[in-house]
Amino acid sequence: MAFGVRQFELALMHRMRDLGAARVEDALRAMGVTRAELRQAHAQWTAMAHSPRAPKGWRAFRAVLGPPAYEGARRAGSLTCDVARWALPSWPDLQFEVLAGPGGEVLNQWFVRPGGGRAPAFAELTPWSCVVADVEAGFADVSHLEGPAPHHWTVGFTHEGTRYRARFVHGLYQRLDRAG
Structure with missing residues (x-):
């Protein structure tokens, strides 16, 4: 297949x-x-x-997903990286972004919101509704933590005096936990 x-x-x-x-x-x-x-x-x-x-790295995504909806370059420290984004039917408001370094090695892959993050209200944090940049835009005192498994990411933030951890997979919001 x-x-x-x-x-x-x-x-x-x-x-x-x-x-x-x-x-x-x-x-x-x-x-x-x-x-x-x-x-x-x-x-x-x-x-x-x-x-x-x-195909490996950058070429694997192109082989599977076809031509990207967006291609460009982005600085990451001293590197200039290639960026490509693809629209996926299951997440129509988002794009899957691949950041590749020199030689096409994939440095990061996750969902992003075209045009940057939007600031959701706390009540709008529902699964698959937002990406890491959205939580960054919507809440103060944000801290980033690696997740416990590949492609997991955690963003800590404070809302009304309580510390929370937003859990993401491939940069897509999955659930919210109170920080212990």
Whole structure:
């Protein structure tokens, strides 16, 4: 089976199940996808990443997702990096961004909001509704922490005197926890 946009979305959702299994199950039902198809997409993406014949880095995303909706350059410290973004049907208001260094090595991959972050109200923090930049724009006292698994990210912030941790997978908001 060819690996394309739909399978890529499923591979992303496979990792999102770590923090939002119910949301992923709802999406699978809406897409008419079984858990077996979800697992197969994840296995295919993983196999491609480790195959000596499959495209690597930047080229892997282009091979799977086609031409990007946006291409540009961005400075990251002393490096000038290539940036590409793709629109994905399951997240129509967002784009999946890949940041690649010299030689096409992928440095970061996650969802972004085209045009930058929007500041959500606390009550608007619902799964799959925002990205890391949105939380940065909406709340003061933001701190960034690595997540406990690959492609996980945590953003700490304070709201009405209480410290919270917003949990993200691939830069897409999954859930909110009170900081302990």
